[in-house]
Amino acid sequence: MRYHLITLGCPKNQVDSQGMEMLLQGASYTPTDDPDQADVLIVNTCGFLEAAQEESIGVLQELARRKRRGQILVAAGCLAQRNGDRILAQVPQVDGLLGTRRWMEIVALIRRIRAEGPRGRRLQRYALLGDPEQPFQAPVPRPPVVAGSAYLKIADGCNAPCTFCSIPSFKGRLRSRPLEAVVEEALNLVRGGARELVIVAQDTTDYGRDWGEPDSLPRLLQAICHRTDDRLRWVRLMYAYPGHVSDTLIQVMAQEEKIVPYLDMPLQHADPRVLRRMRRPSRLERVYDHIEKLRAAMPDLALRTTFIVGFPGETEAEFQRLLAFLQEVEFDKVGAFTFSPEPGTPAATLPDPVPEEVKAERYARLMEVQQAISLRRNQAQVGRVLEVLVEGEGTIQGSGEPLLLGRSYRDAPEIDGLVLVPGGTGVAPGEMVPVHIQGAMEYDLVGCLLQPQTFTSRGDGIRLEPASVHQSQ
Template sequence: MKKYHIITYGCQTNHSDSERISSVLEDMGYSFVEDKYNADLVVINSCSIRQSAVNRIYGQIENIKNGKVIVTGCILKRDGKKLSKKADLILDTKDLLAWPEIIDGLNKKDLDNYFKIKPKNQGGLTALIPIMTGCNNFCSYCVVPYTRGRELSRPLDDIIEEVRLANEKGNKEVWLLGQNVNSYKGKDSKGKEVNFCQLIKEVEKVPGNFWIRFTSSHPKDFSDELIEIIKGSEKITKYLHLPVQSGDDEILERMNRPYKISDYKKFVQKIKKELPDLTLSTDVIVGFPKETEEQFQKTADLFREIPYDMAYISKYSPRPGTPSFKLKDDISNVEKERRWTIINEILMKNNQQRNKFLINKTVEALIEKEKDGFIIGKTKEYKSIKVKGPRSLVGNFVKIKVNKSLSWGLEGDLTN
């Protein structure tokens, strides 16, 4: 039997794509192996968001001596041309239906579009379910609109069916994925347009005991209605990823982020008023071209004002083909590192304070694994937590009284 291995870089959407790639390859007769050096076919599902990620892909290709190598995922045309000299094939996930014919001369006519491909059940407790692909926002630093194309929303019924199947397989949480889930505009079986609020209400109706998470959201599209839906739901978790990117209006304008920082702050205040226990995470870029010390300090002040629990802090990396690539990358790597460190230190302090706030409170958690005598999981608010308990509780929802704040999360005791 032919063997395959998949290496996945990047966001949860890429990981969701990899599950569908696995499904197609296994339909073709391939079996998965853990060792990439023992595979006949190695698929590298790539990310071109930062140059460092592209460099890692080159390194992976160089290391694979025996199997054929396919590179897919978020690839800029410029990177694709260079990679094609080293990889055996460069394929687009949007053309996944044609992969069998390209790879083995097979033609899978029973699959009528990418979203119809059922993902391989990778086991575990979490189902990654794409509700859309592409992006229409064209942030000046971002390659996604060029690698994944314009927004395309998945039909409502297809999403609901995948959620139902995930629940039947034993998944205890579903992640609804999109570059900007709030701009979802799918259609129901009658051809009527459905927005994200309507979609998430329908997902809630699927029978079963499971949590609903979603990512990512764009500040310009997040609605008051969605806040009310989250507030009134037992299934939707109290976790929100709301990228800000910078605390300075001029930098936001150069990034083509169409909101003012004052509006972002007001919206966060509104969310926190309605959902005080909500865990808030964000994305931020330091060292964007022409970012002055004063402008950077506005970002630092934003982190002091808004107690983010988590953040993905990026040092600006110019990507060919994006508008910001034309700007001079005039902030040194040393200065970018300094700014990154300042934001990270503020974030760690905020996180520790937020975790201490939870001491003596009872939280609900989904237990994911057992390690070193502890069972470990995530709370409904997406906080890591560990507790002494039997391995048999892995895969179950439990109630835990928090008794300790750790640098990375929480510790507690099981309650009755």
């Protein structure tokens, strides 16, 4: 039996997909890239924004159009959880729905559909949808490690009241995975070749609140760092909520060698009035305080954030406040989105929508400001030696010269930039190599390989004189 699995949406969805793949392969299913060859077609959908929902429906419709007799089509993930009726109305060929906390039942679902046969499939759909309030007890099949990196999901759901976000309405309140289960999975991933663990959840910094210990993330991070061996080099923290970055967390991040000096802390805006309309923390002095403490504790910190432009009622003055904040704080990486109203959220009914052309224009202005900052921050890396986790090889357009592609501690997988090593070759994905940084662009760095012994520690690169640099063969 062969399956074809398409994953849409965020890294958290990828973690669930990896779990499904492990279970499918454990049940003797083999993956195929060709949907026509598959017995089972699975789409792990995204239900976050309307555009993502449309994309999910579009992918399902495309598979349904080519679906042959006997093939099974399953819609899993956020949209299946949130709006399974919409899927069934728009893609009636779907045989089964699988909610976000039920992905571990993929094999059982397929068996049930197969047991019913074509007639049964016509008569009913299987909706294994999760109860948003049930404890998050994902089992721990060992997900594959891709190029030495693996996501580690520590919780699901969210307690925050952000007015633009629908996630809590269908994922429910935050449910933390038991600490021991997370550590066990971390150990498995490291045994499976992970050099980097990327810690994800809707709000990683709220870990433990549901069992009455709201600041449990530092304890979890320490347990991961202490109980894994030296094969694990990087622990990377994503999705920190500004009000939840505690002094203990900063201290543990700075102390633990394996935790990279990198933090993704989505702020969404920087004008207090807009933040209040978003029902996000609006006391900017707390944000400044966090950033000051983080940078004092980790001078090499790479700081990433996300902003929404064009939130309802956003005036030019409020947007200017955001631009000024951007220039003042100088984040290393910024992701930006134009606001899109999510049906069922409070923000969808707010007055004074910002016209689409104004949103687009503000987005372009924000990115223009940030690109100059990102370039400056990247140029400050020139001369450093950074440990780079190799992701693969490519070629330089035009010349065809080989190119090694990897990431330093400053880059999260899939969302940040790369370190490019022209002429580099012969290093397997998942290996870590020292690279002398010699050039910088807005997103990427360029460097050359060094002898492995030149490197000293995690990501806190040393600076080299040109004479000590050896071009790789």
